[in-house]
Amino acid sequence: MIVILLSGGSGMRLWPLSNEVRSKQFIKIFNDPTGKRESMVQRVYRQLKTVDPDCSVTVATARSQIPAILNHLGKKVHISIEPCRRDTFPAIVLATAYLHDVMGIPEDEVAVVCPVDPYVELGYFEALKRMDAQAAKGEANLVLMGIEPTYPSKKYGYIIPNDCGAVSTVKMFKEKPDAAAAQEYIAGGALWNGGVFAYKLKYMLNRAKELLNCTKYQELYDHYEELPKISFDYAVVEKEPSIQVIRYRGEWKDVGTWNTMVEAMHGNTLGHVILNEQCENVHVLNELEVPVLAMNVQNLIISASPQGILVTEKHASAHIKPFVGMIDQRARFYEKAWGEIMVLDVGESSMTLRLKLIPGGTFRYHRHELRDESWTVVEGTGEAVVNDQTIPLHPGSVVNLPRGCMHNLVAYTHMTVIEIMCGEKLSDDDYIKFPRDEKRPHF
Amino acid sequence: MIVILLSGGSGMRLWPLSNEVRSKQFIKIFNDPTGKRESMVQRVYRQLKTVDPDCSVTVATARSQIPAILNHLGKKVHISIEPCRRDTFPAIVLATAYLHDVMGIPEDEVAVVCPVDPYVELGYFEALKRMDAQAAKGEANLVLMGIEPTYPSKKYGYIIPNDCGAVSTVKMFKEKPDAAAAQEYIAGGALWNGGVFAYKLKYMLNRAKELLNCTKYQELYDHYEELPKISFDYAVVEKEPSIQVIRYRGEWKDVGTWNTMVEAMHGNTLGHVILNEQCENVHVLNELEVPVLAMNVQNLIISASPQGILVTEKHASAHIKPFVGMIDQRARFYEKAWGEIMVLDVGESSMTLRLKLIPGGTFRYHRHELRDESWTVVEGTGEAVVNDQTIPLHPGSVVNLPRGCMHNLVAYTHMTVIEIMCGEKLSDDDYIKFPRDEKRPHF
Numbered sequence: 001m002i003v004i005l006l007s008g009g010s011g012m013r014l015w016p017l018s019n020e021v022r023s024k025q026f027i028k029i030f031n032d033p034t035g036k037r038e039s040m041v042q043r044v045y046r047q048l049k050t051v052d053p054d055c056s057v058t059v060a061t062a063r064s065q066i067p068a069i070l071n072h073l074g075k076k077v078h079i080s081i082e083p084c085r086r087d088t089f090p091a092i093v094l095a096t097a098y099l100h101d102v103m104g105i106p107e108d109e110v111a112v113v114c115p116v117d118p119y120v121e122l123g124y125f126e127a128l129k130r131m132d133a134q135a136a137k138g139e140a141n142l143v144l145m146g147i148e149p150t151y152p153s154k155k156y157g158y159i160i161p162n163d164c165g166a167v168s169t170v171k172m173f174k175e176k177p178d179a180a181a182a183q184e185y186i187a188g189g190a191l192w193n194g195g196v197f198a199y200k201l202k203y204m205l206n207r208a209k210e211l212l213n214c215t216k217y218q219e220l221y222d223h224y225e226e227l228p229k230i231s232f233d234y235a236v237v238e239k240e241p242s243i244q245v246i247r248y249r250g251e252w253k254d255v256g257t258w259n260t261m262v263e264a265m266h267g268n269t270l271g272h273v274i275l276n277e278q279c280e281n282v283h284v285l286n287e288l289e290v291p292v293l294a295m296n297v298q299n300l301i302i303s304a305s306p307q308g309i310l311v312t313e314k315h316a317s318a319h320i321k322p323f324v325g326m327i328d329q330r331a332r333f334y335e336k337a338w339g340e341i342m343v344l345d346v347g348e349s350s351m352t353l354r355l356k357l358i359p360g361g362t363f364r365y366h367r368h369e370l371r372d373e374s375w376t377v378v379e380g381t382g383e384a385v386v387n388d389q390t391i392p393l394h395p396g397s398v399v400n401l402p403r404g405c406m407h408n409l410v411a412y413t414h415m416t417v418i419e420i421m422c423g424e425k426l427s428d429d430d431y432i433k434f435p436r437d438e439k440r441p442h443f
Numbered sequence: 444m445i446v447i448l449l450s451g452g453s454g455m456r457l458w459p460l461s462n463e464v465r466s467k468q469f470i471k472i473f474n475d476p477t478g479k480r481e482s483m484v485q486r487v488y489r490q491l492k493t494v495d496p497d498c499s500v501t502v503a504t505a506r507s508q509i510p511a512i513l514n515h516l517g518k519k520v521h522i523s524i525e526p527c528r529r530d531t532f533p534a535i536v537l538a539t540a541y542l543h544d545v546m547g548i549p550e551d552e553v554a555v556v557c558p559v560d561p562y563v564e565l566g567y568f569e570a571l572k573r574m575d576a577q578a579a580k581g582e583a584n585l586v587l588m589g590i591e592p593t594y595p596s597k598k599y600g601y602i603i604p605n606d607c608g609a610v611s612t613v614k615m616f617k618e619k620p621d622a623a624a625a626q627e628y629i630a631g632g633a634l635w636n637g638g639v640f641a642y643k644l645k646y647m648l649n650r651a652k653e654l655l656n657c658t659k660y661q662e663l664y665d666h667y668e669e670l671p672k673i674s675f676d677y678a679v680v681e682k683e684p685s686i687q688v689i690r691y692r693g694e695w696k697d698v699g700t701w702n703t704m705v706e707a708m709h710g711n712t713l714g715h716v717i718l719n720e721q722c723e724n725v726h727v728l729n730e731l732e733v734p735v736l737a738m739n740v741q742n743l744i745i746s747a748s749p750q751g752i753l754v755t756e757k758h759a760s761a762h763i764k765p766f767v768g769m770i771d772q773r774a775r776f777y778e779k780a781w782g783e784i785m786v787l788d789v790g791e792s793s794m795t796l797r798l799k800l801i802p803g804g805t806f807r808y809h810r811h812e813l814r815d816e817s818w819t820v821v822e823g824t825g826e827a828v829v830n831d832q833t834i835p836l837h838p839g840s841v842v843n844l845p846r847g848c849m850h851n852l853v854a855y856t857h858m859t860v861i862e863i864m865c866g867e868k869l870s871d872d873d874y875i876k877f878p879r880d881e882k883r884p885h886f
Contacts, residue, residue, distance in 0.1 A: 296759035316739035350821030378793030
């Protein structure tokens with residue numbers, strides 16, 4: 001099976017565990033079967049590989065998510081990079097063209113598109129396999145997943161099928177009805193639209209030709225910003241007469257808000273947490289190294305990270321977005337291809353960061369014009385190159401990096417480095433890359 | 444007036460704003476008349492100086508509190524250092540001997556002893572002045588403050604006076620009665636014992652002679668550890684037949700727990716806090732740089748510091764002590780005579796600290812055997828001396844301090860330095876002072 005995982009999302013609704021760089025699918029809140037913590041994207045990938053070990057996975061995402069994708073999934077996945085955010089139709093077309101032009105997948109093959117963040121059981125991915133097989137038959141242009149509803153939700157789109165078979169054609173779609181209408185649809189056999197669909201590559205390339213007048217990956221990539229912001233549902237699904245739907249019955253949670261997220265969590269606490277016996281229905285997620293102590297509180301979600309602290313009644317947590325909008329969202333922790341960064345301190349014209357590099361983790365050779373930096377190694381070994389001079393690094397090594405000097409960093413082992421920046425302007429823009437030089441390690 | 448302020452206390456009940464080093468009297472939670480934040484000890488000192496500008500203040504305290512005392516009160520106060528914690532009787536005797544032997548105050552003068560942490564109005568300090576004048580008359584050996592009770596508290600000791608005059612003799616004492624008995628005492632004119640008393644120095648020195656067989660400051664100081672752990676109430680007050688009590692009527696709050704503390708607070712929030720409109724009766728005290736967001740919560744105290752995070756129902760906050768006992772209490776922020784320290788990161792064998800030095804702030808010349816250090820200046824100017832070599836410091840300066848090297852630090856202006864320690868053993872014991880050398884700056 002060839003799968004495209006759509007990885008979008010912003011960091012608002014699960015603040016402070018998410019931020020402008022870490023979307024919800026990268027929060028390690030779940031447990032894998034061995035008890036190890038895993039993120040949503042790791043869980044979905046593990047489940048996909050369980051039902052189909054040969055499954056080829058391409059993640060369609062923004063450039064900013066690439067480090068996190070690599071850290072969570074390694075280099076086992078392909079990545080279709082969206083140069084900027086358009087809606088789902090351009091993203092799916094770009095990923096489909098990537099499969100065809102870059103990966104060389106023939107246009108008669110089927111792709112299955114799936115969001116990266118459903119909290120589901122394995123049966124969901126078995127249904128994906130059935131969708132793949134069904135699309136391969138070519139009886140319809142598009143095969144959708146219909147999720148059997150458990151209550152008359154007003155949040156979802158409904159698919160009204162022509163019959164109650166395991167595979168059926170579609171009569172019509174209904175977007176977010178009121179509860180009464182939803183009740184009526186469900187009585188008539190309606191299904192939730194889970195945003196999962198399978199198609200042959202050529203079908204999507206034809207839609208691209210028709211709607212975007214372009215089917216070539218490179219061209220789509222280069223002109224991505226000019227593509228219309230249009231959803232796949234609107235551009236394709238609602239206009240397509242030849243659609244089949246395959247039923248899925250089983251756990252399906254849309255864990256996009258705190259109160260739904262904690263329901264999917266294993267246990268009530270994560271991290272260093274003390275609850276007294278009088279606490280009831282409390283979930284605490286603490287990513288700080290210092291403890292959270294909660295006493296005699298009920299129906300709360302408490303979450304702490306280097307980004308901030310949230311204390312909210314459970315239902316109110318769904319309405320967090322406007323308040324998070326009031327908060328400075330500059331990320332205080334984020335992942336990089338070489339490891340992770342945590343901001344320890346922000347001064348008037350300084351910043352102290354903790355860099356954790358993975359073995360082999362490497363910075364590109366670069367310099368800054370407006371800031372001095374220093375690196376102090378506190379754990380692990382590696383080397384730095386400063387103005388073409390190699391400096392071996394071990395715990396206690398201090399490297400002085402005055403502005404203008406070229407520098408990079410390579411970790412031999414897991415390595416922790418405290419980086420201190422000093423300068424009038426501390427900006428990501430003040431980063432001048434050295435022209436690639438194959439003699440030097442780089443990412 | 445000569446005042447001895449008893450400054451004791453541990454950091455348990457107001458965790459996480461207090462810790463093993465910062466007792467509650469050093470939390471800057473109140474507002475002075477100009478709106479500037481002030482601590483309990485600053486408030487009491489300011490009030491004392493308001494009613495008696497010539498007041499001489501001696502703080503009786505442990506060595507560990509000296510930096511905080513100096514930072515909060517400057518060098519305007521005298522300090523009687525308790526070499527270890529004994530109870531109030533040895534502390535008061537030592538401070539009295541300090542007044543007599545070190546400060547040269549004649550034994551016929553009066554001292555007024557007062558706790559450092561009452562939350563009171565100015566009238567309380569006016570009462571102190573009346574106590575001072577009354578004790579000077581020599582009608583009784585001891586003059587106590589009796590606080591007019593506002594409710595039949597079971598927490599306090601009661602003084603039963605012989606009459607209802609502004610000054611009266613004492614019939615008896617009753618320690619922490621039940622509510623019914625308290626009610627009865629109050630009906631009979633009883634007063635709360637506020638732990639404030641005035642006496643002539645010679646009276647206390649006589650008690651010391653009698654009970655400790657010693658009245659000399661240096662001798663008391665040198666053998667302090669051998670003195671009995673005994674309270675002033677038990678050793679002196681309860682056995683003294685010649686006592687007068689002076690009434691105080693007015694605000695008197697014992698702000699020793701979170702729920703009483705926040706009642707004395709100006710406003711509901713401190714620091715970077717966002718409350719939605721549905722929050723009711725919530726106090727949030729945030730000493731972190733990142734925000735606390737609270738939504739739809741009621742009757743809570745939320746407090747965050749580098750030490751940890753507390754979320755508690757208000758009344759439950761009084762029962763925090765056993766839970767704090769479960770938490771690693773190594774201080775993550777504390778004051779020094781030269782400024783303040785905040786722990787930014789703790790690694791397996793490393794620690795990153797932010798040092799904020801005040802102008803003129805100076806480290807003693809010292810070295811470590813088991814750790815390398817580095818200093819990076821991120822704000823201000825100063826100088827370091829490393830192995831007798833002077834290094835000028837400005838933002839961006841990096842000083843490498845391999846183990847064994849002698850070093851000190853002097854701030855010319857306000858100066859912020861990131862210090863990184865690396866070593867197998869990071870202990871306060873690994874600190875070898877250079878013999879004092881008057882040519883070098885030192886504290």
